Amino acid sequence: MKRIVLLIIGIVFGIIMYKSEAASWFRIYEMFRFESIHMYGIMGVAVGFGILFVQLIKRFNIKSVDGEPIKIAPKEKSFTRYMVGGIIFGLGWALVGACPGPIFVMIGAGFVPMLIVFIGALIGTYIYGVLRDKLPH
C-alpha cells in the first residue's frame, strides 16, 4: 500500500517538475541570467511553504503515519564540502540544465540523450565514493 502511495507521489512530482518548467534547460539558463522571476518564484514559494510545514511538524509534534516522530536529520557541520561540492554541482546543473530529479523526469518525457547525463551522474557519484577519504570535508 505504502509503495503505491510512494509511486503516486513520484508521478505527481514528475508532473509538477514538467509542468512547472523547472525541468527545462531554458528556464535554468534564464535563471542564471537573472532574466525572469520564474525559477526564483518556484524556489521561494517552495521554501516558504516548506518552512511553514516543517514548523507545523515541530510545533505540534506531528507523527508520521507509522506513529514515529518525524525527525529531519541535521547535516554535519562543515563549510568546504558544501561550498566546493555545491559549486561543482552548480557547474553541471547549468551545463545540462537539469538537476537529479529532472534528469529522471526528462528521461520519462522521452529525451533519450538525457540517458547520457544519467550515466555521467552515476559515474560521478561512483568517483566521489572512491575518492571520498582523500577529499577535504
Add this chain to the structure above:
Amino acid sequence: MDFLFKPWPWYISGFLIALTMFVLLLLGKKFGMSSNLRTMCTICGAGKKTSFFNFDWKADSWNLIVVLGAVIGGYIGAHFLSDGSMPDISEATRASLDSLGISENNAYLPQELFSLDNVMNLKTIAILLGGGLLIGFGTRYAGGCTSGHAISGLSNLQLPSLIAVIGFFIGGLIMVHLLYPLIF
C-alpha cells in the same frame, strides 16, 4: 481543466513542491532525489570495492519507487498534459540563445542538445556526459541536490544547505557567464 494543459504558474508549482516534501515527511521519508544515484551504484555492485557504497540499500529502496514515479510523471506530462512546446522565457533570454547556436524556436529542451538527430557528435556527448559527471560528483560531495538542500534543507533552516545552495549558484553563474562562451 484547461489550466492543467498550460504551463503552471510558479506560485502553484512552488506550493506543490513544498507539499510533495510535506507528504514524504508525513510518510516517515525525506525529499531527496540524488541519494538514488548512490543506491543505484550500490545495486550495480559498487559496494564490493568501495565502503561508501557498502550500505543497506534496501532501506532506501522506497526512494527508487519515487524516482520510478518521476519517470512516469515525465511521460504523462509530456504526452498527455502538454504539447511539448518551448517554455515562454523572457525576450532577453531568447535573444541571447543565438550566440550559443541554439534556436529561438525550440522544444521543451533545446533540440541542439537533446534530440536524437543531434546527439551523435562528440561535442554534444562530451557536454552531456561531463555535465552528468559534475552533477553526480558534486551532489554527493555536497551531500544533496536541489531537492535535498535547496528545498528540504532550507525548509529546515539548516546552515549547511544554505552554504550548498550558494555554491550551486556560484557554480551555475560561472558556467553560464564565463564558460558558456568557451563551450558553445
